[in-house]
Amino acid sequence: MxxxxxxxxxxxxxxxxxxxxxxxxxLFLAGFLTLIFRALYLQSLDKNFLQSKGNATSTRVISxxxxxGKITDRNGDILAISxxxxxxxxxxxxxIINKDQKLELENILKLSSDEVDRKLLNNKKEFIYxxxxxxxxxxxxxxxxxxxxIFFQKEFKRxxxxxxxxxxxxxxxxxxxxxxxxxxxxxxxFLSGKLGSKKVIKxxxxxxxxxxxxxxxxxxxxxxxxxxxxxxQYLTYRELAKSxxxxxxxxxxxxxxDAKTGEILAMANFPSYNPNNLNEGAGPTRNRAVTxxxxxxxxxxxxxxxxxxxxxxxxxxxxxxxxxxxxxxxSATIHDAHADETKPFMTVSEVIAKxxxxxxxxxxxxxxxxxxxxxxxxxxxxIQTGVGFPGEVSGRIRDYKNWGKVDQATISFGHGINLTxxxxxxxxxxxxNDGEMKPVTMFKKEEAPMGxxxxxxxxxxxxxxxxxxxxxxxxxxxxxxxxxxxxxxxGTAEKIGANGAYEKNKNIGSFIGxxxxxxxxxxxxxxxxxxxxxxxxxxxxxxxxFSSVMADVMKILKIPQDIKTQNKVIPQDKxxxxxxx
Amino acid sequence: xxxxxxxxxxxxxxxxxxxGQQKEIGQKLNAEYSQLQLEQSTWAxxxxxxxxxxxxxxxxxxxxxxxxxxxxx
Numbered sequence: 001m002x003x004x005x006x007x008x009x010x011x012x013x014x015x016x017x018x019x020x021x022x023x024x025x026x027l028f029l030a031g032f033l034t035l036i037f038r039a040l041y042l043q044s045l046d047k048n049f050l051q052s053k054g055n056a057t058s059t060r061v062i063s064x065x066x067x068x069g070k071i072t073d074r075n076g077d078i079l080a081i082s083x084x085x086x087x088x089x090x091x092x093x094x095x096i097i098n099k100d101q102k103l104e105l106e107n108i109l110k111l112s113s114d115e116v117d118r119k120l121l122n123n124k125k126e127f128i129y130x131x132x133x134x135x136x137x138x139x140x141x142x143x144x145x146x147x148x149x150i151f152f153q154k155e156f157k158r159x160x161x162x163x164x165x166x167x168x169x170x171x172x173x174x175x176x177x178x179x180x181x182x183x184x185x186x187x188x189x190f191l192s193g194k195l196g197s198k199k200v201i202k203x204x205x206x207x208x209x210x211x212x213x214x215x216x217x218x219x220x221x222x223x224x225x226x227x228x229x230x231x232x233q234y235l236t237y238r239e240l241a242k243s244x245x246x247x248x249x250x251x252x253x254x255x256x257x258d259a260k261t262g263e264i265l266a267m268a269n270f271p272s273y274n275p276n277n278l279n280e281g282a283g284p285t286r287n288r289a290v291t292x293x294x295x296x297x298x299x300x301x302x303x304x305x306x307x308x309x310x311x312x313x314x315x316x317x318x319x320x321x322x323x324x325x326x327x328x329x330x331s332a333t334i335h336d337a338h339a340d341e342t343k344p345f346m347t348v349s350e351v352i353a354k355x356x357x358x359x360x361x362x363x364x365x366x367x368x369x370x371x372x373x374x375x376x377x378x379x380x381x382x383i384q385t386g387v388g389f390p391g392e393v394s395g396r397i398r399d400y401k402n403w404g405k406v407d408q409a410t411i412s413f414g415h416g417i418n419l420t421x422x423x424x425x426x427x428x429x430x431x432x433n434d435g436e437m438k439p440v441t442m443f444k445k446e447e448a449p450m451g452x453x454x455x456x457x458x459x460x461x462x463x464x465x466x467x468x469x470x471x472x473x474x475x476x477x478x479x480x481x482x483x484x485x486x487x488x489x490x491g492t493a494e495k496i497g498a499n500g501a502y503e504k505n506k507n508i509g510s511f512i513g514x515x516x517x518x519x520x521x522x523x524x525x526x527x528x529x530x531x532x533x534x535x536x537x538x539x540x541x542x543x544x545x546f547s548s549v550m551a552d553v554m555k556i557l558k559i560p561q562d563i564k565t566q567n568k569v570i571p572q573d574k575x576x577x578x579x580x581x
Numbered sequence: 582x583x584x585x586x587x588x589x590x591x592x593x594x595x596x597x598x599x600x601g602q603q604k605e606i607g608q609k610l611n612a613e614y615s616q617l618q619l620e621q622s623t624w625a626x627x628x629x630x631x632x633x634x635x636x637x638x639x640x641x642x643x644x645x646x647x648x649x650x651x652x653x654x
Contacts (some may be wrong), residue, residue: 011610015610037614077622077625078618078619078622081615081618081619081622082615083612083615083616083619084612084615136616159619161619161622161623161625161626162622162626165627167630201594230627231627234627234628238628482645482646482648483645483650551645561650
């Protein structure tokens, strides 16, 4: 059989003419050659173009998110943290939505019907945010509706658990996680990470199947540990707010310092705002304790006196002429708020305890302008603390070369000079460190920094004893704490109005003190702006804040008592103290 | 040879995909951790605790007179 067929095929084959055979062979050859050339062409000459086309369909560059660092207090309690949320965006021309879905969408996103219409209807744009940063639960509910043309994008939102208590200090970020105020702004670079990216190959289902080794790793931001103790911060804020509300004041600030290390344990301002809900308007975002200056008044008298003691011009028992509370320099008259007419002289100690302006002016005038100025300069007046807070101001003290006699006299009791509450608090570290001033810091320190020597140890001892008298029997009675010796100084200053003159009914009441006085560990400064109800004296509006916060701080930090409690009783009624400056 | 290459490429892609999945799980856990931290600090807000202690538990700070300090030698 097969032989037969073979014969037949052979026969047919040979029947073909030679020309036709060659022609067909040639055609095949030409075909193959074309294919080979085409292959060569694609492989070599057109390679780049084709590869880029191929890559475009399968490779993707995706960004890798970097976390923004946390801000915590000294014990690790969280003050600011980023948490993932979803942002909803739409490609309006592709959105297909029915009535029910739209209603549900408005419900979840809390948008008005008009707003949704405006965003989705007749919008030629291909990208529009419907709402940014919604909670993961809301996102899940919305995803369940499966509306075509609506997409989700993961973002990080900043949360501030302590809310208004630390708002002016910690600050806040904007929607794009860039610091706008406070520590968030000052430390933005350190906190924010660097976005990374990588090239990958995705399959048709969008799964990542290969990594092209072109990776830029994201760098997470660093965490920041503040020197703040959130327990003390809370107490400070609470008591400050209470006093401001009781005395119907405009505002106020308070600072608690670790006296030995200069660490800021609390820095509170009132009124404050909630940084978690900035839609309601940020409100008073300034950290007044650092950005606003005020005339310190009597709280700087201890420096005038210490400066004289240190220069050897005075000793604590020297008598100073107070002229029954009046003193004329040229055309200006200095007077004491509550003068004792029968007393033409006071001891130095009494000048502090009774806060005599005339006495302080006399002591100031005993010194050369240069000596007094350089004391103020050494304790940091007129110089930024360098705490690194945005908007910090340096305050102002004029050059001693331009001082007239009146200037020197008024500066001696804290007028004609202005400073921030932080500068004031920092200056008092000299009284806790044998005459050395420690620089303040907002960040947790492991050990005490080097200080600058301002006064001798002996001068500081004497001064602290005098300031104890302020609390024992002077203007600062409301600052007493059971079980602890307290040294401090009250201050009440009239504010300077728009026309440059002092305004009688606008005051700043302040108090600054140290405890325990036998070996000061904590400094607290309180400033109340324009108290209008009850009293405007620092001893009444600010000293009680000191007392109630300090009493708890002593307990929280387990600081041993330095007087036997049985012998000491704190005043029962804190509202009725002696009204002296 | 060619088949071996194809095979190893496939294996590497499969493993890489798995790695990606594990990383994603890691990210999810991280996100959850941050949410839990946030939740914890919100529950632990000093103001809230004080409120509960005062209002529902009727607690108050002892008067200074009632505090007796014990010193150990």
